[in-house]
Amino acid sequence: MLVRPAADNEKPPASFYEALGKALKKRKLKIESICPVTDVVARRILEEYGAIFLAVKKVTPPPVCVFTTEEQVTRFQGAAGFTTETIADATIELQPEAMKALLKARAEAQEENLDITPRGGAEAARRNYEDSMRLWDTRFLPALDYWLGQERLTTEQVSRLRTLPLHDQVAEVLELERSGIFFSKDLSKSILYSIAAPGTSQHIAMLALDVTEFDNPRVREILAKHGWFQTVLSDLPHFTFLGLKEKDLPKHGLKSIEADGQIFWIPNVVDQSR
Numbered sequence: 001m002l003v004r005p006a007a008d009n010e011k012p013p014a015s016f017y018e019a020l021g022k023a024l025k026k027r028k029l030k031i032e033s034i035c036p037v038t039d040v041v042a043r044r045i046l047e048e049y050g051a052i053f054l055a056v057k058k059v060t061p062p063p064v065c066v067f068t069t070e071e072q073v074t075r076f077q078g079a080a081g082f083t084t085e086t087i088a089d090a091t092i093e094l095q096p097e098a099m100k101a102l103l104k105a106r107a108e109a110q111e112e113n114l115d116i117t118p119r120g121g122a123e124a125a126r127r128n129y130e131d132s133m134r135l136w137d138t139r140f141l142p143a144l145d146y147w148l149g150q151e152r153l154t155t156e157q158v159s160r161l162r163t164l165p166l167h168d169q170v171a172e173v174l175e176l177e178r179s180g181i182f183f184s185k186d187l188s189k190s191i192l193y194s195i196a197a198p199g200t201s202q203h204i205a206m207l208a209l210d211v212t213e214f215d216n217p218r219v220r221e222i223l224a225k226h227g228w229f230q231t232v233l234s235d236l237p238h239f240t241f242l243g244l245k246e247k248d249l250p251k252h253g254l255k256s257i258e259a260d261g262q263i264f265w266i267p268n269v270v271d272q273s274r
């Protein structure tokens, strides 16, 4: 993964935490209440997936960085509301504002003989808590086998990791990744760039869509024009609805990074002293 700052002609981005504080204040929320500073896992999640908390007021970001039960997810999704559409034979669900923008982007793409379709069926959009646990295991379990085979993990470590409570399991995976024991699908990068930790996916927020045509620069341009951006570094098909203009993203605390030939807008975390 080649990672470098994108265009230097844009304004220096605002600090993510400052911008986040302001965005949440408008919703009468505080950073500490959605993501306690003492919870290292939650903070890491916030710094990887936190762009959704900067989205326009018309959408509802999750009340927490990490959902811990299905019931909590169901309650949030019911309160935020979502609409259903069938696109290319897949039934997808998104928050109404995100869906509206997606349909406009799709219509615009189709005028140019392009298309914007969900990648991998219904799972491309809304997911529940159970989905997020299952998908985590599709990366976590094979990686355990691999690293065991490489003798980087012992049988004891593997069985312990498997039985840890979820929160601790995520914490230990992230810790192992610091020494190069990666858990992404291709085992070359952090699992967080491959699949979200359980209960943390932007898909749970119903503000994310995995797009089949992600490889087409014009499709990405059209999505961006309608407020859909890539905000999870190196997760290539994954787009996030922010509803903001691209030129305003720096002032909302996001910085652009080029990776694998695409532009990602990720939290500009500058204050290391938190």
Ligand SMILES: [Zn+2]
Pocket: 203, 208, 209, 210, 237, 238, 239
């Ligand atoms: Zn995704």
